[in-house]
Amino acid sequence: MNTIVVTGGAGFIGSHLTEAYLQEGWRVVVVDDFSCGTEENLAAVWDAPQLFVERVDIRDGEALRAVFRKYRPTAVNHHAAQKSVADSVVRPLLDQDINGKGFLQVLLAAIDVGVKQIVYASSGGALSKVIEGDERSREDDPPQLISPYAVHKFAGEQYLAMYAAQGGYRYTVMRYANVYGPRQVADGECGVVPIFVDNILAGRPSTLMTYPDMPRGCSRDYVYVGDVVRANLMATAHPLNTVINIGTGEETYILDIYEMLAELFHSDQAIHIVGPRAGDIRRSVLCADRAKQLLGWTPEVDWTTGLQRLKDSLNG
Ligand SMILES: NC(=O)c1ccc[n+]([C@@H]2O[C@H](COP(=O)([O-])OP(=O)(O)OC[C@H]3O[C@@H](n4cnc5c(N)ncnc54)[C@H](O)[C@@H]3O)[C@@H](O)[C@H]2O)c1
Numbered sequence: 190m191n192t193i194v195v196t197g198g199a200g201f202i203g204s205h206l207t208e209a210y211l212q213e214g215w216r217v218v219v220v221d222d223f224s225c226g227t228e229e230n231l232a233a234v235w236d237a238p239q240l241f242v243e244r245v246d247i248r249d250g251e252a253l254r255a256v257f258r259k260y261r262p263t264a265v266n267h268h269a270a271q272k273s274v275a276d277s278v279v280r281p282l283l284d285q286d287i288n289g290k291g292f293l294q295v296l297l298a299a300i301d302v303g304v305k306q307i308v309y310a311s312s313g314g315a316l317s318k319v320i321e322g323d324e325r326s327r328e329d330d331p332p333q334l335i336s337p338y339a340v341h342k343f344a345g346e347q348y349l350a351m352y353a354a355q356g357g358y359r360y361t362v363m364r365y366a367n368v369y370g371p372r373q374v375a376d377g378e379c380g381v382v383p384i385f386v387d388n389i390l391a392g393r394p395s396t397l398m399t400y401p402d403m404p405r406g407c408s409r410d411y412v413y414v415g416d417v418v419r420a421n422l423m424a425t426a427h428p429l430n431t432v433i434n435i436g437t438g439e440e441t442y443i444l445d446i447y448e449m450l451a452e453l454f455h456s457d458q459a460i461h462i463v464g465p466r467a468g469d470i471r472r473s474v475l476c477a478d479r480a481k482q483l484l485g486w487t488p489e490v491d492w493t494t495g496l497q498r499l500k501d502s503l504n505g
Contacts, residue, residue: 199223
């Protein structure tokens with residue numbers, strides 16, 4: 190049986206991945222410090238005989254190496270991270286510590302035991318180029334790099350490519366659009382869908398942070414977590430040694446999301462518009478043609494279905 194280490198496997202995306210890899214017959218080792226992740230996220234698989242959970246901080250190289258030597262995985266899927274662009278602007282050294290050094294520790298521990306392949310969660314939104322008109326950001330476009338989060342995610346991509354030949358592994362960089370779905374939590378200023386849902390359910394007004402010339406908010410490409418998991422399974426089966434965007438190519442403004450959620454939850458709460466937030470890219474929408482060509486991946490879940498699934502998950 191093949192073993193995969195899923196870093197951040199108790200988090201939003203990571204827990205869905207853990208479930209999927211178990212389903213596919215992998216032995217899964219979750220490495221997570223539970224700073225954001227929870228045991229509850231793994232409740233459905235907690236008793237699975239092939240699930241092993243290691244409470245380790247990825248910045249601790251020694252502890253990581255011990256975990257890798259204990260399980261001798263053939264694959265790694267790296268999702269542990271400080272995930273907030275806004276927090277990275279306020280605390281750049283923390284972002285560098287987790288997303289920079291932490292990832293490098295994972296990479297070195299993986300090379301130490303001869304891991305054969307690595308999937309790396311990067312960000313298509315934060316690494317988007319400046320888009321004009323109907324353009325979509327492609328993998329080879331120059332990224333904007335306007336936040337420490339973007340810089341460190343990009344650096345991780347470079348490390349992964351740089352060590353590949355020497356480390357003897359294949360890899361895939363997954364540049365996600367904004368991911369949404371069940372188990373995503375409203376965390377600080379991160380995750381507009383759960384933030385709005387929480388406000389609506391609590392009967393609170395929401396806030397739209399935007400630039401003065403963008404009254405409907407910044408735009409993003411949003412992809413449902415189930416589609417992201419499917420892309421990860423495909424990349425694990427066929428590592429590409431390149432970067433792929435995982436998005437829908439559909440540009441959605443933040444106010445569009447608020448309106449869809451208000452309708453779905455029958456809410457008439459107000460939304461207040463305030464000034465922009467440092468580090469925020471104005472528009473981002475991804476071209477995922479490469480994922481289609483190289484993996485045969487296309488998104489399958491549209492907004493209506495995705496938000497309904499999210500609502501259903503909240504009702505248990
Ligand atoms: N959610 C999105 O829209 C999105 C978009 C682009 C990229 N990503 C990337 O996908 C990955 C997963 O994001 P998510 O939304 O599931 O976030 P999340 O916070 O739910 O998951 C991250 C997990 O990493 C763990 N973690 C954090 N610091 C750690 C450390 N030092 N050591 C060990 N574990 C640690 C957390 O406890 C958590 O379980 C991240 O790398 C993020 O940057 C997410």
